[in-house]
Amino acid sequence: MITMKKITFSLLLLFVCPALLAQQIHQLSDTVSLKGTFTQGALLIGQAKASDSVFLNDKPVAIADDGLFVIGFGRDAELNHQLHVKSVSGEANTFPLTLEKRKYNIQRVTGISKKITQPNPENVKRARLDAKQVRAARKLWSDDTHFNQQFIWPAKGRMSGVYGSQRFYNGKPGRPHYGLDVAAPTGTAVIAPADGVVRLFVPDMFYSGGTLIIDHGMGVSSTFLHLSAGLVKAGDVVKQGQLIAKIGSTGRSTGPHLDWRMNWLNQRVDPQLLVPARK
Ligand SMILES: [Zn+2]
Structure with a gap:
């Protein structure tokens, strides 16, 4: 028995x-x-x-x-x-x-058409430049192996969004959500989930607002979106637990939250699989 x-x-x-x-x-x-x-x-x-x-x-x-x-x-x-x-x-x-196939949180929204507005060419141009900058920052290479640390949560607050979720509008798929969201008031501390080198901080990207990237080594990086402030700059070495930024609602965001994304090279991975369980 x-x-x-x-x-x-x-x-x-x-x-x-x-x-x-x-x-x-x-x-x-x-x-x-x-x-x-x-x-x-x-x-x-x-x-x-x-x-x-x-x-x-x-x-x-x-x-x-x-x-x-x-x-x-x-x-x-x-x-x-x-x-x-x-x-x-x-x-x-x-x-x-x-690999095991995952079941993502899928929401089907019917009856309401997602408002399609003609994107402002200026904004499109800006968003493209933002994306280019992010790609360039993620391409920088470090032989560090900080990704092997036990990751910690970068902010206190309620988990308000998970990796992989997606909305379908009248059957049409929207872009999946790749971040782990933590809802907390503007100004809430964001700490480094593991050691690394800061690769980028831009206070005002079009979609992602205040955007910060930390390189944990060998292609593994964390990206934090919608920040109200960045307390570090590109090139800074940060330690796990160090205060690096403040939560905000900058860019196209519907309310103050931290959107934490992780990459291995061009693969978007789920941060939640790397941190201790939490409600
Ligand atoms: Zn998000």
């Missing part, structure tokens, strides 16, 4: 505590492991031998001096992937990775 108890307990943990799952370690071989949840939107932290070469679906993956590496999967990532690990001696191993 001990086995049954164990199973029930694990199921309970699975249900109530995704944060514990995030720490789950999958041992793929004697020397290769992956930490994280095998699901769409996941950031998986790998360990191999420092001398190994790692490939995800035949694309080379950066590997740190201590053998750490990181991979990530977007909201609608395919479910089947292959991780290849080659040793210096030429030994090659292929590990199939199967």
Whole structure:
């Protein structure tokens, strides 16, 4: 009966505590492991031998001096992937990775047509420049492995939006929401969820308002939107827990909240899978 108890307990943990799952370690071989949840939107932290070469679906993956590496999967990532690990001696191993398909929060809005307004050409131009700046900031490379820290929540407040949610207006899909939203009054402290280097702070982007990007190393970054103030600037090194910004409602925002997004290269991953569970 001990086995049954164990199973029930694990199921309970699975249900109530995704944060514990995030720490789950999958041992793929004697020397290769992956930490994280095998699901769409996941950031998986790998360990191999420092001398190994790692490939995800035949694309080379950066590997740190201590053998750490990181991979990530977007909201609608395919479910089947292959991780290849080659040793210096030429030994090659292929590990199939199967992700779990996620169910996102989908809202269907009917009867009301989403107001289509002709976008102001000035604003379109500005938004394009903003996007270009964000892409350039995310391209900057650091060999740091701060992504391996246990991430903490960047703000206190009610969770008001989750990764992956999407609205359909009369059957037409809107853009999915990639952030984890924390609703709190303007001026509420935003702290660094992990160590990193600030890559960008722009106070007034068209859509995202006050926008801050922190590079946690090897392609992993956090982006914070709608800030009322940034307390750091590009190039600053920040420590986990350090005050970096203040919550706001700048840009196209419907009320004060922090919108926290995470990327691995061009894949948008779910920050919630990396922080302890919270209501
Ligand atoms: Zn949001």
